[in-house]
Amino acid sequence: MKIIVINRALKEEHKDKIRKAADKIGADVFFAEEEKNIPLEFADAEVLYGHGMENARTNKNLKWLCVPSAGVDHLMKPGCFANEDCILTNSSGAYGVTIAEHMIAVSLMMMRRLTETYEETLRGEWGSPRPQKSLKDARITVLGTGDIGKEFAKRAKAFEPRSITGVSRSGISDETSFDRMLKISDLDKILPETDLLAMSLPDTPETRNVLSAERLALLPEGSYVVNVGRGSAVDETALAVFLETGHLAGAALDVFHTEPLPEDSPLWKTKNLLITPHIAGNLTLDHTLDKNVDMFLEDLENYAEGLPLKHLVDRNKGY
């Protein structure tokens, strides 16, 4: 069996771990910095761990593609796989911790007005205290209760919010940090009682534009929005209007309709909008990379033994 691994962030310790696991099942492994570095003798590999879109599109022998990201929307179009039966797994469980931390960080930066304070101190000014909000006693709504939403809820809980409501398709979660769970069909009921809306949704036909102008209007005056899932979930133009009018006290976006955000995007100058360049979840945190590799190796063992893979993506649902 041939395995291609494409990941420039890997350290020697990760490569060693992967090599040992490959040896154990009699597989050959090739590490590539980028997809274009795959040698001819590995172009027909059975397994690919990494962003190998071009190989997936052309390699009829590819039986399993494991992407190191959580999002797989780029692999949902027809023609992405030369082998239509190719199994797809993602690394969705690896990012919950780091993205949840980011969500807490940007929520506090906005609510406690630390962005404005930081700008003042950059200019060497000793400013005055500003009216501030807090996670304490806030009504938090978590839209999307997968790995990221759960890890966020666990952390948010420690700040003693008034409530944490999870909203998902099923309306069910095993995470006890949610004070209650609602179905997505009840979203319009909970929005008017939301001080902080924390969104971590995959990109699917159902999640596109879920935070529409109509729904933004349902959020109370002075509320906050955080989005770390996919940019397509938010009507960016409407969001900017609600920020400029002051209806929303702040929004933090890590994801956008177009990335990188175009230079001439009006979002750069939108009032009380905290922009981050899709960095909430990346492999620069040791923990995330370790977990990413461990999840692949766990499923490599399953794959070799003919067991079902744990991190399987439902190619119909898109996550």
Added chain:
Amino acid sequence: MKIIVINRALKEEHKDKIRKAADKIGADVFFAEEEKNIPLEFADAEVLYGHGMENARTNKNLKWLCVPSAGVDHLMKPGCFANEDCILTNSSGAYGVTIAEHMIAVSLMMMRRLTETYEETLRGEWGSPRPQKSLKDARITVLGTGDIGKEFAKRAKAFEPRSITGVSRSGISDETSFDRMLKISDLDKILPETDLLAMSLPDTPETRNVLSAERLALLPEGSYVVNVGRGSAVDETALAVFLETGHLAGAALDVFHTEPLPEDSPLWKTKNLLITPHIAGNLTLDHTLDKNVDMFLEDLENYAEGLPLKHLVDRNKGY
């Protein structure tokens, strides 16, 4: 009995609450925006809730001064009280929540490089991910385990650090978020195993310069310091050197030897130093103000009934 209240942040609801409590014990209450607004007929009040240093210095009838701050170091010098037997209480329990939130916020801003990212986005630049650190798996040392240190530990715990070590004079705490407690005499042993040093100490002769140049050198390469107690606890000049050389990856100071920080202080330009203008704990957060008033009223009831006051300051220890 006459009561003076000096606090410009109070809302009508707080004043009502205080009036009702005063009525109940047959006391007259006067609300002043500032100390200079106290009318002559209240100058000999028995109770003062607020920063009434001038009244305390001259009013021989003053039996109880309740300050709305946690710090009381400004009242420790001889001559502060016309009545040497005047009881002093503080509002130390009111600030734990808000200051702990601030500590988490600035820790994440530094470790996740969000200050640099924010500067980039202010310029309209879509930056690249930076190597980042995290509270996840960090070894956290909490120096000062009063109300603030405890609330910080509770919140930090949710981020799954490797360990949280509390350090205090007694080496004992009832807060279960501390994985272990050490006495201050063991501080030098724990510093080399500290990724994040979170300091919330009152100003006392023992805490002055506790984070000296020698102790800064004991912290490992790439570690972080947060100080929200009193500025006197840190050797600012040495801290700046350790930041400039890169030995420390970052520091967040909310308190300084001189406040406001002088315009010509080199700290304004020190590398990786996150300055906030003593805003971690202030009364602009509803929860903090509510709790502050409730704590005073709790002790007003005790005072009227001749019971011991709950938030008493030991004027020998200074906290």
